[in-house]
Every structure is written in C-alpha cells, then in structure tokens.
Amino acid sequence: MNRQFDDLLEKLKAQDPSTNEKLVRDAYDFSMKAHGSQLRASGDPYFTHPLAVSQILTDLRMDHQSVITGFLHDTIEDTLVSFEEIKERFGPDIAHLVDGVTKLSQLELQSEHTKQAENFRKLVLAMSSDIRVLIIKLADRLHNMRTLHYITSDEKKRRISRETMDIYAPLAERMGMKKLKDELEDIAFSYLNPEARESLQSRLNFLYENADYTVEAIIEDIMRALKEHHMTAVVNGRQKTPYSIWHKMQHKRIAFEQLSDIMAFRIVVNSIAECYQALGALHNQYLVLPGRFKDYISTPKPNGYQSLHTGLIGPFNSRIEIQIRTKEMHSIAEYGIAAHWQYKQDFSHDGKQYAWLRGLLDILEQTTNPEEFMEHTRLEMFQDQVFCFTPKGDLISLPRGATSIDFAYAVHSAIGDHATAVKINGRLMPLRTVLNNGDQVDIVTSKTQNPSPTWERFVVTGKARSRIRKFVRLLQRDQFSNLGKSIVQKAFNHENAEFTEKGMERVARHFKYQHIDDLYAAVGQGIHTPREVLQIALPDFKTGQKPSLEEELTKKKLQSSINKDKDSSISIKGLISGMAVHFSGCCHPLPGDKIVGIVKTGKGVAIHTTDCDVVKTFKETDRLLDLSWGDYLTPDDKFVGRLKATFINKQGSLATFSTVISKQNGNIVNLKITNRTLHFWDLILDVEVKNVEHINSIIASLRTLPITNFIDRM
Structure with a gap:
C-alpha cells in the first residue's frame, strides 16, 4: 500500500512542482486512520477506494488539492470526521472541495428516479462553484464502476450503470475527458446489455485475429507516407470500445461491416500548420472516404476538443479513421478540462469551455422540478452539434435539429423571449426552421412579443424548453x-x-x-x-x-x-x-x-x-x-372555422375554391377530401377567419360559384 502511495506522490510532484508533499502525506495518513477497519463490498479495506480515486486524479494530471480531496472525499460521509476538522487541518479550499463532493451523496428522497434527478441537480450546483468537484466525482464513479462486479444485486448493478450512462458519461464528454468517458460507458454497457457487448467483443477479436495486417504495420505505412513529405510525427492506433461501436451502429443505423472507424489512428505533430500538411500528405497517399472529413481545429467542439478527422481506405485496403492534432490538442483530447492545469491556462468560468455549464445553470434557474431539470439537461448533452453564426460572426454551437428559437435562446434569453421572425442567410424563414452547419442567423425581436406555448413543440435545447415552460x-x-x-x-x-x-x-x-x-x-x-x-x-x-x-x-x-x-x-x-x-x-x-x-x-x-x-x-x-366574448378581438386575432363543401369535380375547381377564400382574406389551414366520385368532391376545410361575419361572407361568396353544390359550417 505504501509503495502505491510513493509512486503516486512521485508522479504528482513531477506533474505539479508546487505540490505540498507534507499535506499530501497528512491527507493519506488522516484518511487511512479515519476509515479504520471499514471494508468494501469486495472485502478489501475501505481505504483502497480513496487511494484508487487519488491515483485516477493523479493520472488525470490534477493539482495536489484535488488529489488530497480524493483521499478525503468520503471521510465526512462515512466516518466521524467533521467539515470543521478538515478545514482546520487542510485549509478552507480543500474543505469546500470535500464538502462539495460529500453533499452529492447525502440525499434521502422517495424514489430512485427522483434521487437520480436531484443528485444531478446538486451536482450542477456544486460544480458551478468549483469544476474540480465534478472531476473528483467522476474519478470516484470510475473506481466504483471498476469494482461494480463485487455487488451481488443485479438490479443495483443495472441501476448504477444506468445512472452512469445517463449522467456521468455525458458530463465526462462535456468536460472533454474522452478516455474516462469511454471506460465509464463500456463498463456500464457490460451490465446493461451484456449479450450485445459480448457479441461485439467477439467480432472485434475475430477481426483482429484473422486480419491480413496488424495495427503496427498500418502505423509503419502511415509514418512512411509522412516521411515522404519530410514530416516527423508520433503515430499510434487503437480500437474503439464495444459500446462506442454499438452506439454508432444504433445512431447511424448501419451494420458492423459498414463501419469505417473501428480502428482509429492518431497523428501528433508540432504545430497547427503541420496538422494540415499531414492531412494533405495522407490524402495524396490514400483514397479518401467521402463525407468523412471534419475540421474541429477551426470549429472546436463545445468541450474544447480540436483535431482534424478524416476517413481513408488506408494501408492493406483497410477502412480507418485518422485524427491529426498538436501535442497540446492531444493532451486536451485525452484529459479534457483537467489538462488546463498542465498548461496553466486561465481557468475562469468565462472561458468557452464553460458555455455548457452556464447553460445548465440557466436551465436550473428556470426549473424547480428536479426531474424536469434532468430532462432538459439530457437534451443539452446527448445530441451532436451544428455550428451557426450571428450577423457579427460569433459562433453558436447547438444540438443537431435545433431551430431558430433554440438559436435565439442560445444567444440570450431575452432575445429568445422576444423573437418574432428570423432571417437565415439573408432570407426570411419560419421560426421553426431547422438550422444547418454554417447558417448565418439573424433574429428579429419585438418588445411586445412573448414566448408562444406552441414553440415547445419544436425546440430541442433544454435552455429554450425550460424558459418557454417557465x-x-x-x-x-x-x-x-x-x-x-x-x-x-x-x-x-x-x-x-x-x-x-x-x-x-x-x-x-x-x-x-x-x-x-x-x-x-x-x-x-x-x-x-x-x-x-x-x-x-x-x-x-x-x-x-x-x-x-x-x-x-x-x-x-x-x-x-x-x-x-x-x-x-x-x-x-x-x-x-x-x-x-x-x-x-x-x-x-x-x-x-x-x-x-x-x-x-x-x-x-x-x-x-x-x-x-x-x-x-x-x-x-x-x-x-x-x-x-366581451371585447375579445384585436386586429391580429384569427380563429379556425370548419366548412363542409361539395363541388363539381372538374379541372381547376379546387383552385377556384381557394382563390375565392383568399380574396375574402381567409386562409386555408387544413383540407381533407372525404369522398370523391366521377362528378363530385366532398371536402372539409379549416379556414382562418376573424369572426362569424367573416366566415359567413366566405360561405356566401363560395355559394355564388357555379361549381358549388353545397357549402356550410360544420
């Protein structure tokens, strides 16, 4: 056990020269004594868990305060240690980190579903004050998932796995912590759908055992292609996890054989210019798979991820995915927000990497029901992105399928509340229009406009839906x-x-x-x-x-x-x-x-x-x-009146009907042909009108037509 700690401490000091070695040792000793003879479900001493969490945090290159919190994160909840005691021994910053993680577990609500939703709500509140609370919680969840097989109840294992899939894996993705996210998802998948995972793993094993090539051979051929263009780079390969393959098969509705990125290769170079140079070298050497190129360097993902992605028919006619990035991009891709400590960047809540967190907090302000809040935030986290621009050129990222109303609320809540019209690429379009990548969106607002209840039917972002509902x-x-x-x-x-x-x-x-x-x-x-x-x-x-x-x-x-x-x-x-x-x-x-x-x-x-x-x-x-009715009407009020009509079946009859209605300032909103014979058509029409007088005027005009056999209100 001491050897594990010594290795952790050496690694931590190498990554963070400002590490307070004495404080880390004190936390280690304090936690081990506090947990005493407590045991885990595996039968191991309970302290193996906080030690493992701190090791994960060290591997994520977190600061020493986070690692110390890893040692102490269960002491307030599971031992006799108090918040004041931790504050006195380790300082207010660490005490508040421990308290933030502790509060997430101290929930005694009636239903598991409500508990999950409230847990998530508290998590958002906790991480809004210090994002490290979430990173520590993710490390805690990862170790619990790694040891989930020790729990005897299958129902409990599935419940914990579902919570991991619904809450913690999407949050890890939003933090840019892909490696951690992939492991959480794959372990959860093994409990939620063990047959599917086993089947996919067997197919992957068969594929690699019977292939005419090895990953090493593909790497060697890629490096040869780069050297021919006088480039040096680090190239490595990996296979996707069974869950990521399953998710893509479900999402894209394709078979296993159609996947082009079961194997993904990363090329790490020294500069952004070399990223594009490497891309050109590979496209010159290998056949490119159409529609597979994505430039996440010029338009990063909301979590800060940057890379060039391309799909190729690579060496040995293998279908592969290539990711090209710089060293810093690679570190952020692997460790996400945690990597920012390594690069000593400004880690304020005003950075773009926090836009999604500000969005969750905005939803939290609009929603009082925990389950409704969780519904809205799932909408925020689970969908692919489209990138649109304001008239000033600011980039707004939205979930795929987002509409102009979603865009308006993403820019500012007040713009969403008062949106009346939208111009997309200079053209006036309906507010419910679904946006595409690269659209320039100009929202027209009016102080007299308010959110319409009908907007909720087509918006897809949690922020828009929660604001409209409120x-x-x-x-x-x-x-x-x-x-x-x-x-x-x-x-x-x-x-x-x-x-x-x-x-x-x-x-x-x-x-x-x-x-x-x-x-x-x-x-x-x-x-x-x-x-x-x-x-x-x-x-x-x-x-x-x-x-x-x-x-x-x-x-x-x-x-x-x-x-x-x-x-x-x-x-x-x-x-x-x-x-x-x-x-x-x-x-x-x-x-x-x-x-x-x-x-x-x-x-x-x-x-x-x-x-x-x-x-x-x-x-x-x-x-x-x-x-x-009172004086209910305003000049803009419209109501739907329903007409039943029979008219002669001849060319142009329907056009004549609609022209007369239009000339009478009516608007057909729905039309149904209930019967059609050789000589007559029977119709039901829903027409927008102002009042009874208006619809009676339309009926009178239609009755003057020689083609009209019958017309009246239903």
Missing part, C-alpha cells in the same frame, strides 16, 4: 387565477350573495391554500367547483337538487336578459387560447357565436357553441359556464 407556467397560472375569480364572483352574483376577499380567505384556509390566488387558480383549473366554494363561504347555502342542463341554461340566460348591468356571463377577454381556455374542435366556436364553457379538471375551460352536441349531452351542470 413563461407558460406563470402566464397559465395568472390566466387560471383570473378565470377562477370571475367564476366565483359570478357564482355569488347568481345567488345574490355578497362577495368579499375576507370570505375567500376563509375558503382558501379550508382548502389549505396559502393565498386566495391559489384558490382562484384551482377553481379556474376545475379542481374545485363554484358550488363547493359557496358551500364553505355561505353557511346558509342550500345544496338542494341540481337543476337539469336545460333549466340551468334557461335560468342563466333569463337572469342575463332581466338584469343587464349584472350579466351572469363570464367574459373570456384577455384569456389566451391554449392556456386557461381552449376552443373545442368539435364545433369550432367563432366570435359572434353564443358560447358556453365546460370546466375540465386540471385543464381549464373548453369553449363550445351553445348548440354543440357535446354541450347538449353534458350532465354536470356545476361545471357549465355561461360565457361571452
């Missing part, structure tokens, strides 16, 4: 609250009873709401009916026999006509469709129609016309609302 959630609550208050007030008017805020506070306390706005929102959502509120607010309120639907409607309309200044109908003015109210697709109500609302539990109010069949058969009169 806005919708807040606006929807306001809508429910305003609607609920109107419903309650009308219920009191209906009973000729006095409505007071004080009385509502008593009702809110009865239903255990902290504020009356919460009560109003619950009524607006349909969680409580006005009758339930009246029963609590008015002690003398008689529940009695519920009137029939016909009696209820008649009573409401009669009261409305008798007492105009005390109209019992509820105005839907100011309520946005898709929030607290939504227009039913069965009858497509339009301004000008007489309307009623049906309160659906948890969903708000569905608006129907009074003669809709759904309303006629509805039996719960408590959930029926007499509605009015």
